[in-house]
Amino acid sequence: MITAESNKEYYRALINKEKEYEGVFYVGVKTTGVFCRPTCPARKPKFENCEFFETAQQALLASFRPCKRCRPLSHPNHVSELVQKLVEAVEENPEKRWKDKDFQELSIDASTARRQFKKRFGMTFVEYARARRMGLAMKQIRAGLPVIDAQLSTGYESSSGFRDAFSRIMGAAPTLAGNSKILKTSWIDTRLGPMITIADEEVLYLLEFVDRRGLEREVERLRRKTKAAIIPGQTEPILSIEEELNEYFAGNLKDFKTPAAFLGTPFQKQVWEELKNIPYGQTRSYSSIAAELGKPSAFRAVAQANGANQLAIIIPCHRVINTNGELGGYGGGLTR
Structure with a gap:
């Protein structure tokens, strides 16, 4: 159920056409009888004329028809x-x-x-x-x-x-380049926005939101570390993670099986392994993870390792929050 506080948040996102909210909510406009996605270019309705829904199906069941301008029944990143x-x-x-x-x-x-x-x-x-x-x-x-x-x-x-x-x-x-490694990169559309994948024929190296700040530097660091050429294409790990992400966002999958490579320092790898141990639907604090690693004073280093994660969702850095229970930071954006 959408709360009154969420209604205000969604209306602000609607007014500002915030792309991060694509897939998070839909808005029904009572005066026109249509429902739209958050980034619809049409003139914005007054708050009292809006009804917010978590899914397009809910909007349809409430007798709203899809907007012809933003096409809410197609994917927000639909290929033209x-x-x-x-x-x-x-x-x-x-x-x-x-x-x-x-x-x-x-x-x-x-x-x-x-x-x-x-x-x-x-x-x-x-x-x-x-x-x-x-x-x-x-x-x-x-x-x-x-x-x-x-x-x-x-x-x-x-x-x-x-x-x-x-x-x-x-x-x-x-x-x-005769002996160079080849990595392939592909675009995956998800409910929370488009993601970029990079993999070879055996393992996944990167999974990140396309609009993440500093993504270009991440890709370049990966290319240098692997001494690889990165070209458009698909591999078995890319096809596998696309299928698993669809199942994950549909609520049918909790553990990812796609093989992945963790490229980082020994400490970063320790942190990432600890993140993978956080159960689905639960959270941990930076300090509690540092304590689990036997380094209780290293919570800032844990936070830095968290931010260096190149496998979003798979390594669940989104499950780490501040000690007081509030959200800290997230590379993919706090809205996600």
Whole structure:
């Protein structure tokens, strides 16, 4: 049941169009009979004309119809048809080097494609297509194909241009990358917002909310630690964690089985293992975790290790609160 205090909080989030509240609530507007998501661009109703719901189903059962502007029955991060069309086009011919006429043939405006891809993936369409080509080049080089053959097969006539593009994306020149590790990254939509995953074929290395502050630095640190190239794609651990997250947010799963790698100092790993021991639905304080580790005065170090966690949800740093029972900080945002 939504409390009066939550109603005020949700109304403030509605007025400010706060993205963190996507999936947390829906608002029914009594004067229009429609219900919307928190970030709906429509004119905001008065507080007394709002009725808040935790699920879209509750709003529908209360006789509200879905808003045509914000489409509350689709996912807040729903992939547009344009993005879907271009992703499919890349997969049909991943070696292709895109030019303006290619967009024209698909009746797509190049600037619109650039903007939508940037919003969705954090990179432009051309950068996405280039990363896909470079992923193929890396695969060919690792399989023993000469660099010149990988260069030509991925559409680069200039050796220097190929080396520069390869190094910019992969972090190593192609002649040095034959034994490099490859990690793949993918986007996962969840009830609490989009998350980014990074994994190889065996284990998950990173699971984090896309809008987390400092995410770019996290990814770069991971790339340096693993000495890996990070390219768009999917692996078994990525598919596994996506399925488990869906079950988790549906309330059907409490323990994650997807294999994961914990890259940190010995102390950080100790803290993370202790976090995993916090039972589902319970909380602990920073000081109590420090005491469990036999270092009662190290609660600040525990808090720092908590913040360095690169596997959100799986390592439940969200279950750690202040000693007085109040929320402290959370990398994914206190609203979550």
